[in-house]
Amino acid sequence: MSDRPKTTDGTVRERDADASARGTEPLLRIEDVHKSYGDEEVLRGIDLEIDRGDVEVLVGPSGSGKSTLLRCLNRLTEVDSGHIYLGDTEVTAPDTDPNAVRQQIGMVFQDINLFAHLTARKNITLGLRKVRGLSAEEARQRADSELERVGLADQADSYPAQLSGGQKQRVGIARALAMDPEVMLFDEPTSALDPELSNEVLEVMQGLVAEGMTMVVVTHEMRFARGGADEITFLADGAIVERGPPEKLFENPERERTKRFFESIRHE
C-alpha cells in the first residue's frame, strides 16, 4: 500500500475516475453539517467527501471550527443538522452507538490523555479488554505490536510521567490504532510539542500515510501537509473556503483569503 496516489491535478482526476468506474463510494461523507453554540454558528453547512486511503488536512484560523468538525465525525459533539456517513453507516443517526463509531474513527488530540497510573501497555490493553473483549494475553500481544508500530516497543512498561511528550502522543496513537479504526482523526497532534518531538510524531503519522490509513488531520505542519495530504481543506468562519491538492492551495489558491492564510502561517 506504499504507492500513494500522487497529488498532481491530473493524477487525482484519473484516480477519481477509476473509483467511480469501480462504483466505490467515498469512505467518509459529510453532508451539510451545521452546528451552533448559543448564537454562534460554528459550522455553517460543511460538505466533504473523503476516499478510503486518502489523507485530508484541515487548516484554518483559530476558532474556524476545525476541532468541532472533527469532534462531530466521531460523535464527541452532536451536529444540529446534516449527516455524516462512514461507508454505509450513518454516524449521525440517533440509533448509531457513539462508542462503536469511536472504535471505527479513532482520534488523537493535542492534549495527551493517557491514564497516569497505568503503563503504556496497560493504557492500550484497557480498551482492548473492555471494549473489544480480548483476553489478557491477546490484549497484551496486540498492545505490544501497536507500540512497536509507533517505535515504542521498549517503553511498554513505562508510566506516562516517564515518557516525553512525543512518546506520550505516540502511545495515544497506538491506543487508537489498537481498535482497528477505519479512519484516524488528528487534532493538532504536535502543536504542544517541541520541534524535535514533533518530528517523531510526524514520522509515525507519515508511516500511517504509507500504510494507506484514511486520515483527517488538523495541523499547521506544512511539511506534513505537503508530503502527506491528498487534499487540503481551508476552513474559515465555519465554512469551507477552498479545497484542493497541496500544490494548488499552496502555490495557486483561487481565493484571496486562502492566499493570505498561507502567507500568515509561512511567517509564523
Ligand code: ADP
Ligand atoms: P478551531 O479548532 O478551528 O480553533 P473550534 O472548533 O475549537 O475551532 O471552535 C470554533 C468556535 O466554537 C470557537 O468560537 C469556539 O469558542 C466555539 N466552541 C467550540 N466548542 C465549544 C463549546 N463546547 N461550547 C461553546 N463554544 C464552543
Ligand code: MG
Ligand atoms: Mg482546534
